Amino acid sequence: MPIDALFNPITIGTLDCPNRIVMAPLTRARADAHHVPTALQGIYYAQRADAGLIVSEATAVDPLGMGWYRAPGIWTDAMVDGWRGVTDSVHAAGGRIYCQLWHMGRLVLPDYLGGDLPIGPSPIAGEGETMAPPTEEYQGGFLPMKPYVVPREMTQADIDQVVAAYGRAAHNAVAAGFDGVEIHGANGYIIDQFLQSKTNRRQDGYGGSVINRIRLLKEIIAAVIAAVPPGRVGLRVSPTSERKGMGDDNPGALTEAIGALAKDHGLAYIHLIEPIASGFMEKPDYPVMDRLRAVFGGTIIQNGSFDADSAAAYIAGGQADAISFGRPYIANPDLVTRFRDGRPLASANFDYAYVGEEKGYTDYPVFQPG
């Protein structure tokens, strides 16, 4: 049966995983108001511990990179302690969890920075809007939306600070008991802002050619692998994404450069978001997977609108080694079992995707027959 391909164990880098179903990173905003992870998050992740690998929600490496109310961080001791509770819960349930290391760059609203401008490679605003932090009258529920602003162009000192923050965060992730880390180079955040030509107009050694645009990522990888062995470091990228005003002149060439960099540093995996089945991203006819495979020898985790059948077919066809699932994991804590048993999936209530406590988070039941 083709679905079996999902259930062949796999060693990703140096981590043994019992299946090829990865829980994709999902920001759910259930940390506390100071970005400290909560016991509720431990329950949520432990419910999903039979995934081959869990990649945590995006976790900010420092305050300048944090622009999301109640998203977690990993720059203080309290945050490390909070995460320790989460990783202990996952491990007690038999699971494996990586920390996704995040810096939002230009996508942080000044409201999160005491009125200061966010930082980015070039003074170009993201397209669209994002949730502002609550005011004192906030009673819960949806937060007001505000447009992205033009960031301050980063100096060399700013760049050095971001690289150092990634290194510290990687160190903290080990202290918090994570099995490894995933560098968030996707979805229009700071690394992606440097990678893609539309958002990086720098004239210095970090802009222009592809080699220059991958320089920040290269420095971040070096800082991270000083704290975590490369066999426990993954990288997430979305080189064809045009969301939030992203874009690249030649995503195929960019992808090859990223793949070569990851290979040179012996990274465990690349987690590629591609609009294979469309639905989450644009450009469904511009897959870069084959070009990545040609240069990167490690594990490739594919993501984007897969179901059990398309995922198994992808793996069986050698197009990916594992598949990650995002939205399906919201309402199906037992996704692995549902896939294995051919059960229908529950649908998520997206009103609670980024807002609330237990409801729409830890209260989705496992499959109940008839």
Ligand SMILES: Cc1cc2nc3c(=O)[nH]c(=O)nc-3n(C[C@H](O)[C@H](O)[C@H](O)COP(=O)(O)O)c2cc1C
């Ligand atoms: C509620 C929600 C939160 C997300 N948060 C993150 C995140 O923190 N980090 C990240 O890299 N991607 C994030 N994504 C993207 C998902 O990881 C995934 O790429 C996307 O949902 C497409 O996969 P799917 O079709 O399996 O849902 C998020 C998506 C959703 C719907």
